[in-house]
Amino acid sequence: MFSQYLFYFLSILAIYSALMVLISKKPIHSVLYLTLCFFAIAGHYILLNAQFLAVVHIIVYAGAIMVLFLFTVMLLNLNVKNEFQKPRWVKFAAVISGSILLLTLVAIFRTYDMTVIKDPTLTQIGLVKNLGIILFKDYLLPFELSSVLFLAAMVGAVMIGKKDIY
Amino acid sequence: MPEIVNNMHIVPLDYYIIFCSALFAIGVIGVLVKRNALVIFMSIELMLNSANLLLAAFSAYRNDPAGQIFVFFIMVVAAAEVAVGLALLVMIYRSTHTIDIESLNKLKW
Numbered sequence: 001m002f003s004q005y006l007f008y009f010l011s012i013l014a015i016y017s018a019l020m021v022l023i024s025k026k027p028i029h030s031v032l033y034l035t036l037c038f039f040a041i042a043g044h045y046i047l048l049n050a051q052f053l054a055v056v057h058i059i060v061y062a063g064a065i066m067v068l069f070l071f072t073v074m075l076l077n078l079n080v081k082n083e084f085q086k087p088r089w090v091k092f093a094a095v096i097s098g099s100i101l102l103l104t105l106v107a108i109f110r111t112y113d114m115t116v117i118k119d120p121t122l123t124q125i126g127l128v129k130n131l132g133i134i135l136f137k138d139y140l141l142p143f144e145l146s147s148v149l150f151l152a153a154m155v156g157a158v159m160i161g162k163k164d165i166y
Numbered sequence: 167m168p169e170i171v172n173n174m175h176i177v178p179l180d181y182y183i184i185f186c187s188a189l190f191a192i193g194v195i196g197v198l199v200k201r202n203a204l205v206i207f208m209s210i211e212l213m214l215n216s217a218n219l220l221l222a223a224f225s226a227y228r229n230d231p232a233g234q235i236f237v238f239f240i241m242v243v244a245a246a247e248v249a250v251g252l253a254l255l256v257m258i259y260r261s262t263h264t265i266d267i268e269s270l271n272k273l274k275w
Contacts, residue, residue, distance in 0.1 A: 007177045011185045018192045018212055027204050034208050041215055047177070048226040053234055057218075060241050065211065065248050072204060072252045076259050084201045084266045094198035102191035109183040125231040126222075134231050135238070146242040153246035157253040163260075 003047055010047070014040035027078045031069045038062050050126030182223040189216035203258075203265040207251055214244045 017037040021030045038061040045054035085091075124130060135143060189212060196209030218237045225233025259265050 004177055007181065011181075015185070015188055015192070018189055021205070021208055021212070022192065022196045022199060027202060030205050030208055034211065037212070038215065041219055044219055045222060048222055050222050050226060050234055053222055053237060056238070056241065060245060061211075061215070065245060068248055068252055069204070069208070072255060075256060076204075076265065078202075078204065078265075084268070086199060086201055086268075091199050094195050098191045098195035098198065101194055102187050105187040105190065106184055109187065110180065123226060123229050125229060126226065126234060130231060131234060135235055138232075139235050142239060146239060149242065149246055153249050157249045160250065160253040160257050 006043070007047060010040045010043045013037075014044070027073050028070075031066060031073060034069070035062055035066050038066070045126075048126065049123060052126060052128045052131055179223065179227050182220060186216040186220040186223070189213075189219075201266050201268055203255055203267050203270075206267070207248065207255070211244065211248070214240060 014037050017033045017040065020033040021037065024030050024033060038057065042054045042057045042062070045051075045057055086094075193209045193211075193213035193216065196212065197206050200206050200209065218240055221233045221237050221240075225231060225237075255265055258270065262270070264270075
């Protein structure tokens with residue numbers, strides 16, 4: 001029972017903070033609400049018995065990406081409330097099409113027949129030992145290729161961010 | 167930590183499907199509604215996270231670790247995308263002094 005209540009609490013927290021990302025006017029408030037949403041998702045990972053994923057999620061998202069967003073807000077001086085918004089009918093149409101997308105996604109996923117269902121609290125696949133064995137045995141090539149991707153992204157970000165290239 | 171988690175009861179997989187679909191739809195609505203390019207990046211992060219959580223949920227419920235490995239690679243791609251995208255954003259702000267996407271329509275037909 002306890003995990004169900006925790007699931008409801010984390011889901012409501014995540015959806016509330018995701019909505020507040022869109023509703024809040026200042027970008028800095030959006031960034032802080034997004035951090036709250038990421039922490040709620042990390043709690044979901046712990047509920048799914050994927051502890052290593054939860055820790056990596058907190059380190060990567062709440063640690064690195066949020067700092068990147070906050071530094072961009074600081075560099076661009078966006079904290080002044082500059083009111084550029086889309087017209088009302090565009091917002092209305094966007095909300096309606098998003099709701100239709102939600103309906104379609106739920107309808108698609110519910111027709112999918114789940115044959116093998118295990119209790120996630122009994123599996124040990126989310127622990128560091130098992131994930132590490134699989135990552136370095138079966139998925140070694142994508143792991144190394146992702147390091148090349150990181151190098152390319154780093155070089156690209158530095159080159160784009162240089163001041164004297166226009 | 168596993169001992170704590172082992173003593174809890176199971177949540178139906180449908181709940182995760184509905185929750186992640188709602189999070190994904192909120193991200194899509196954010197991309198469509200907002201004019202601030204920074205908030206559009208945040209909405210893209212929301213969509214990536216909902217896909218990640220659903221992958222992890224399916225992998226945990228089907229006892230298949232490949233889904234959780236895939237989440238790692240999605241995180242890698244998301245981090246690289248945010249680094250390059252925010253560098254582009256700073257560059258655009260430096261030359262046009264705005265990140266309003268409605269004013270960045272020089273290449274539009």
